[in-house]
Amino acid sequence: MKIAVxxxxxxxxxxxxxxxxxxxxxxxxxxxxxxxxxxxxEALKLKEDRGGEVVVVSMGPAGAQDSVRKALxxxxxxxxxxxxxxxxxxxxxxxxNVLAAALESEAPDLVLxxxxxxxxxxxxxxxxxxxxxxxxxxxxxxNLSVADGKVRGKRQTEFGYDVIEAPIPAVxxxxxxxxxxxxPSLKGIMGARSKPQRTVSLSELGLEGGVTGEAGSKxxxxxxxxxxxxxDTVKIEDDGSAAEKIVEFLAERKLV
Amino acid sequence: xxxxxTEEQELLxxxxxxxxxxxxxxIAEELDREHRFPYDLVRELAELGxxxxxxxxxxxxxxxxxxxxxxxxxxxxxxDSSVAITVAAHHSLGTLPIYYYGTEEQKREWIPQLAxxxxxxxxxxxxxxxxxxxxxxxxRAELCDGGWVVNGSKMFITNAxxxxxxxxxxxxxxxxxxxxxxxxxxxxxGYEIAPPMQKLGWRASDTRELAFRDVRxxxxxxxxxxxxxxxxxxxxxxxxxxSVSAMGVGLAQGAYDLAAKYAQERQQFGKPIAKFQAVxxxxxxxxxxxxxxxxxxxxxxxxxxxxxxxAKEAAMAKLYTGELSHRAANAALQIHGGYGFMDEFAIxxxxxxxxxxxxxxxxxEVQRMVIAKHLGL
Numbered sequence: 001m002k003i004a005v006x007x008x009x010x011x012x013x014x015x016x017x018x019x020x021x022x023x024x025x026x027x028x029x030x031x032x033x034x035x036x037x038x039x040x041x042e043a044l045k046l047k048e049d050r051g052g053e054v055v056v057v058s059m060g061p062a063g064a065q066d067s068v069r070k071a072l073x074x075x076x077x078x079x080x081x082x083x084x085x086x087x088x089x090x091x092x093x094x095x096x097n098v099l100a101a102a103l104e105s106e107a108p109d110l111v112l113x114x115x116x117x118x119x120x121x122x123x124x125x126x127x128x129x130x131x132x133x134x135x136x137x138x139x140x141x142x143n144l145s146v147a148d149g150k151v152r153g154k155r156q157t158e159f160g161y162d163v164i165e166a167p168i169p170a171v172x173x174x175x176x177x178x179x180x181x182x183x184p185s186l187k188g189i190m191g192a193r194s195k196p197q198r199t200v201s202l203s204e205l206g207l208e209g210g211v212t213g214e215a216g217s218k219x220x221x222x223x224x225x226x227x228x229x230x231x232d233t234v235k236i237e238d239d240g241s242a243a244e245k246i247v248e249f250l251a252e253r254k255l256v
Numbered sequence: 257x258x259x260x261x262t263e264e265q266e267l268l269x270x271x272x273x274x275x276x277x278x279x280x281x282x283i284a285e286e287l288d289r290e291h292r293f294p295y296d297l298v299r300e301l302a303e304l305g306x307x308x309x310x311x312x313x314x315x316x317x318x319x320x321x322x323x324x325x326x327x328x329x330x331x332x333x334x335x336d337s338s339v340a341i342t343v344a345a346h347h348s349l350g351t352l353p354i355y356y357y358g359t360e361e362q363k364r365e366w367i368p369q370l371a372x373x374x375x376x377x378x379x380x381x382x383x384x385x386x387x388x389x390x391x392x393x394x395x396r397a398e399l400c401d402g403g404w405v406v407n408g409s410k411m412f413i414t415n416a417x418x419x420x421x422x423x424x425x426x427x428x429x430x431x432x433x434x435x436x437x438x439x440x441x442x443x444x445x446g447y448e449i450a451p452p453m454q455k456l457g458w459r460a461s462d463t464r465e466l467a468f469r470d471v472r473x474x475x476x477x478x479x480x481x482x483x484x485x486x487x488x489x490x491x492x493x494x495x496x497x498x499s500v501s502a503m504g505v506g507l508a509q510g511a512y513d514l515a516a517k518y519a520q521e522r523q524q525f526g527k528p529i530a531k532f533q534a535v536x537x538x539x540x541x542x543x544x545x546x547x548x549x550x551x552x553x554x555x556x557x558x559x560x561x562x563x564x565x566x567a568k569e570a571a572m573a574k575l576y577t578g579e580l581s582h583r584a585a586n587a588a589l590q591i592h593g594g595y596g597f598m599d600e601f602a603i604x605x606x607x608x609x610x611x612x613x614x615x616x617x618x619x620x621e622v623q624r625m626v627i628a629k630h631l632g633l
Contacts, residue, residue, distance in 0.1 A: 031270070066266070073267055183275050186305030186318040189267050 001052035001146070003043040004108035006099055006129070007036040007071055009064035010119040022221040023089060024119055032067035035114025037074075039174050041181040042144060043112050044075045050146065053077045055106055059087060059098050065199075072192040073184030079197045080106065086202055086213045094216035096128035101205045103133060110151060113173045115140060126173040136166035139173040261323070268320070269327045275304065276335035284336040287460035288605050291452065293418055294339055294460055301339075302373025307346060311355055316368035322495075322557040326502040330553070333506025334513065337609035338460035340506065344499040345414035345461075346370070350377030353425050353437065353492050357480035362439070366423065375422035380410035380466055381489055387411075388622050390427070391486065395468060397428035397438055403472050404430075404438055406446075410466040412616075417449040417464040424466065427485050435485035439477045446471040457609035493617055494567040497574040498560065500617045501553045504577025505546060507610055508584035512542045514603045515588035518595075529591070538587045545584065549577040568630035575623035578614040585610040 010033045016025040032040075043054045056071040056079040058064050068079045082102055090098065103111055111133070116123035130137035142161070143154035151170050155162040156177065184192075202212055210216055236245050250256040261269070280297060287294055301307055309325045311317025325347070332340035351370045354362060354377070369375040386392040395408025406428060410416075416424050423441045430436040440447055450465040480488060516539055519530035529535045552573040559566035585607045589596035596603045614620050 066263075069263060069267060070270075073271075183304055184267065184271050185303065186268060186309060186320055186324075187313075189264050189271065190319060192267070193263065 001046065001050055001110065002106070002108040003046055003052060003054050003110045003112060004057050004103055004106050005036070005039045005043045005054060005071065005076065005112045006103075006126075007040065007056055007058045007067050007114075008033040008117045008119075009058065009060040009067040010117055015119060017224055019224065021089075022224055026061060026063075030063050030066060032070050033114055033117045033119070035116055035118060035174075035176055036067075037070075037114070037181045038176050038178055039112040039114045040071045040074055040076060041179045042174050043110075044182070045179065046110070046144075046146065047075075052109075055080060055108065057099065057102050057106065058082070059090075059095060059102070061088075068197065069192050070184060072195050072197070073188040074182060075184075075188060076195075078195055081197070081199045082202070082205065083199055084202045084212075086209065089214040089217065090212055091217035091219045092122055092125050092128055093218040094212045094214075096125060096132055097211045097216055098202065098205070098207065099125070099129050100132035101207055102200075103129065105205065109168050110146075111135070111169075111171045113171070115173045115175050123173075126171055130171035133169075133171065135169050135171050137171040137173070138164045138166055141172050141174045142177045144172065144174065144178065261327075264320075265324050265327060268324050269331060271304070272306070272328045272331040273334075275300075276331050276339075280332070280339055281335045284339075284460075285600070285602065285605065287336070287338060289459075289599070291454070291459045293462050294342065295419070297339055298342060298373060298376070298420070301343060306343060307373025308351060308367075308371025309347060311351065311367060311371040315355065315363060315371055317371035322498060322560045323554060326498055326553050326557040329499045329502040330506035330509070330550070333503040334510040336460070337503065337507060337606070338458050340503055341414060341458055341461050342376075344496075344503065345378065346373075346376050348496040348499045349379035349492060350415060350425070352495065353379060353479060353488060354439065356491070357437070357484070357488055359476075361476075362479070366439070369422060375420050376415045376418055377422055378413050378416040378424040379489075379492065380413045380416065380424045380426040382411045382413070384409060384411045384465075388619055390489065391435070393427055393429060393435065395426060395428045397430050397436065399430070399475065402475050404428075404475060404477065406438065406440065406468040406471040406473070408468050410468075412453070413464050413466055415462050416466055417452065418462045421462075425479060426466075426468075427489055430482055430485075434483040436482050437479040437485045437488055438473060439479060440468070440471060440473055444471050444473060457605075457612055494570050495560065496617045497570040497623075498553065498557050498566070500613060501549070501556065501570065501573035501577040504574070504581040504613050505549045505553055507581040507606060507613060508542065508546045508549065508577070511581070511584045511588035511603060511606050511610075512539065512546060514601075514606070515539060515542070515591040518592055518603075522593075535591055538591060542584045542587055545580045549573070549580045552576055568627060571618070571623045571626040571630070574618065575620055575627065578620055578623070581610050581613050 009030045012029045012031045018025050047054050054076040056068050056076045058068050059082040113126040138153035140156045141153035142156045145152045150165050152165045236242050305318040308317035309320045313319045329344050354366045370377050383393050397404045397406045421442050423439050425439050446469045448467040453463045519535050520528050522529045556566050556569040556573045589603050589607050592603050595601050
């Protein structure tokens with residue numbers, strides 16, 4: 001079974017947005033999106049159980065190589081990094097176009113995503129990619145199994161669990177409750193460099209201008225502003241009567 | 257000139273950093289309080305390949321360079337010194353002597369189980385009456401009917417008495433003015449390991465006094481050739497200083513981390529104490545010295561990796577980072593004020609764990625002697 005895992009390189013510390021470009025400042029240190037590490041882990045577990053291969057797919061600046069390398073050091077077999085100036089500023093529609101094209105060429109049985117990216121917290125990219133690939137998608141997967149050409153996902157919901165089955169090939173977005181990711185071993189780290197890694201441009205994927213980057217994006221960031229102030233806050237120190245005071249406060253506002 | 261770490265070194269450092277923060281930090285206080293050896297962590301570190309880092313893959317190690325090793329030890333110490341010294345003593349003192357000086361047969365027998373971290377090894381040099389004056393060792397080994405008979409005692413030996421310790425390599429007098437190293441497997445009759453020593457710091461690490469009463473081991477347990485023991489342990493200590501200096505940087509960085517965080521949270525006179533120049537200057541001094549110390553450690557490790565002489569730089573790094581960690585731990589605790597004196601604040605543990613970095617693997621004074629000798633004085 002061939003499993004593709006989409007990973008995103010996200011800024012490690014700041015979430016500063018450049019007011020001029022209205023884009024996230026990606027100049028500092030970056031790291032693999034923590035949610036995606038769960039997807040890598042799940043792919044590796046499936047591979048260990050059933051055999052096959054795991055390919056890491058990422059779109060991002062050259063620095064995204066660091067995230068790809070971590071996935072390889074964890075045990076993925078190969079990597080495809082799409083890096084191109086023209087892809088900068090892609091929104092999720094444009095990003096989905098690129099990833100779908102890359103995944104089309106890889107033809108995996110399963111595509112795994114982390115449920116969301118730690119920088120933009122969009123949690124929709126997997127749906128857009130599945131749509132372009134015309135494949136079923138299961139989101140919020142907290143438990144995953146494969147049998148008889150089908151994938152079964154136990155999906156976390158607000159009220160409990162849905163168990164959803166889909167024919168393979170399929171797209172899955174895994175939740176961070178699905179597993180506890182391994183650390184890359186030193187051996188894995190030393191061996192990552194020698195694994196097959198391809199870096200491709202948009203034209204190498206056969207993508208025309210206009211479907212990626214700002215040109216291919218369907219959303220425009222109009223303005224950015226700080227969250228509105230919360231108004232008057234009341235700080236209640238606990239001198240033994242804090243519970244009473246909190247109830248009073250809530251009751252005054254008819255919240256209880 | 258290139259001061260960048262390699263991709264592998266960067267990834268290793270961030271991996272060990274994550275591991276230390278996620279797996280060690282939550283239990284470090286408990287291990288220290290209970291004086292409990294971290295068997296589970298050692299097993300996890302072994303799975304990551306961190307117990308035999310610089311041993312070639314042929315012998316079950318990971319084949320990493322000394323710079324990587326120093327980075328890993330630094331990141332471990334940043335969170336917990338007991339775990340770091342367990343790794344460093346096992347690797348630099350327990351495993352490397354057998355790898356460097358052992359016969360192919362000895363290496364095949366011992367190294368794979370040690371490099372994989374399945375078993376631990378110790379190195380016994382210090383004696384109750386021979387510390388800095390290591391040449392004054394009185395433990396004797398006499399050749400008798402095709403075997404060595406050992407009598408004497410060793411002091412402050414790290415990793416000697418854990419449930420997974422396989423052996424100790426000891427320095428013994430094997431003739432007039434002749435010192436040799438011998439491998440003593442655990443469980444050899446007459447070899448007695450005293451209960452764990454109670455210590456100011458490094459409380460979750462295993463430290464023992466060892467006694468040898470007519471301990472008999474085969475003649476081939478000699479490491480290298482007869483009379484080479486003195487030269488061997490000097491070389492081993494040169495390399496060991498790189499890992500202990502990495503501990504100095506790690507401890508100082510850990511102290512800085514705690515102090516910087518606390519200073520931004522703690523409010524006095526209506527603002528975070530990090531806004532006061534007195535606190536800012538203390539943190540700025542710490543960060544500056546840590547930068548200097550780290551560069552010294554990396555330089556010494558890099559020289560070793562290049563196959564060049566590194567003993568002087570290693571001694572300088574050990575001296576500087578030992579004293580730097582002292583200043584950093586002291587300043588960081590001062591920033592914590594009264595809370596820093598309390599067990600529940602990690603800085604108090606780092607403060608206790610620091611002192612030995614100015615004593616173990618050569619005191620500050622011994623480092624100065626070594627450096628002076630290298631300066632031709």
